[in-house]
Amino acid sequence: MTKVFYLMRHGQTRFNEQGRIQGASDSPLTDLGIQQAQAAQAYFQENQIIFSKVYASTQERACDTAEIASGRSDYIRLKGLKEQDFGAFEGHQEYLNPHLFLDGSGYRDYFVAYGGEDNVSVYKRMEETLTAIMEEATSDDTVLVVSHGAAIGQFNANVAHNQLKRKSRFTNCCILKIAYADGKFEVLSGFNPVTSESLFEEE
Template identity: 55%
Template sequence: MTTKLYLMRHGQTRFNAQGRIQGASDSPLTDLGIEQALAAKAYFDQQNISFDAIYTSTQERACDTAELVTGRTDYTRLKGLKEIDFGAFEGQQEFLNPPLQKDIGYGDYFVTYGGEGSLAARQRMGDTIRQIVGDNDGKTVLVVSHGGAIAQFYRGVLADPPQVRMRNCAILDFEVTGSQFELFSIYDPVAGEFLYDQEHGVPKDLELRFGETT
């Protein structure tokens, strides 16, 4: 059977607004972050999309986003969906991030500083989401996670992953059959535009360039 998987990033947080590195640390949604989550709710409502099951990371920003998007509290919190741990860089300004590397993100850069490697995050996200899909065969599922973790996940399950920055509350639309993940689109419900769709790919002005920090 085919499982419908909607994977989305949380709304804007205080650290996002301040340009701070936010992985294992947490900060609350801003007023804009709340508005973004409500825009996602409106999109799902307009599309008549409802969820048989809801999963979030254990971090407050993801849980609060899920509650705003669905109006429900009957979700499951999983540590496997948390953001990448940036070690000693947590809470520091984002300009301190090293350049991104194509396909592997930051690699093992943060491991030296007590953090998590990109490929380790990819493995745990893949394991966690495969288990979610296995537990919800043929159903419609919402998973709320984090930008870095989501990027590592889809780089691991897609042969030609789109190279795009993951905006707050961006929604990835997957269908999963057996072990195969098919990505149809990445939609920004706030701007009302597709960051990626299967037919047209990523718009040129939205392509993520490597060798730059993010």
């Protein structure tokens, strides 16, 4: 039995606007971030996508985005959906980030020495959490999950089967439509509701 869900990044935050490393830390949505979440809500409404279940990471920026985009306040908060922890680097400027590997391994284990997480820990907890969500869901459920840039990127690169050629980054409030069947995930499409553009060339 195939089930489908939507995996979405949160809206722009104060740290995003200031170019700061955020991770396990938190900062509120900016006015633009709220507008981005509202654009996602409009996209769902225009496509008659009504969610029966909504999940978000425990971080404020994801919770607020989930509430705006879905129009619901009864969402479920899960720690497994949190952003990667960047340890002592958090709150500092993004230009201090190390080299980003383009093979899907992100920053690998660089941040472990500074009290943060490695990429494997991130995508494994995302896989475990999303699997639990979808195992509980029925085929009639329409599910929204709101998470974070690095966490979604690691899940997409290392867990989900994705044959689509990406043409843009997973910017704030981008949405992936994902199928789940027999313990496996496959990315079906991706959309940026802010720019009204597909994330992938094949769509």
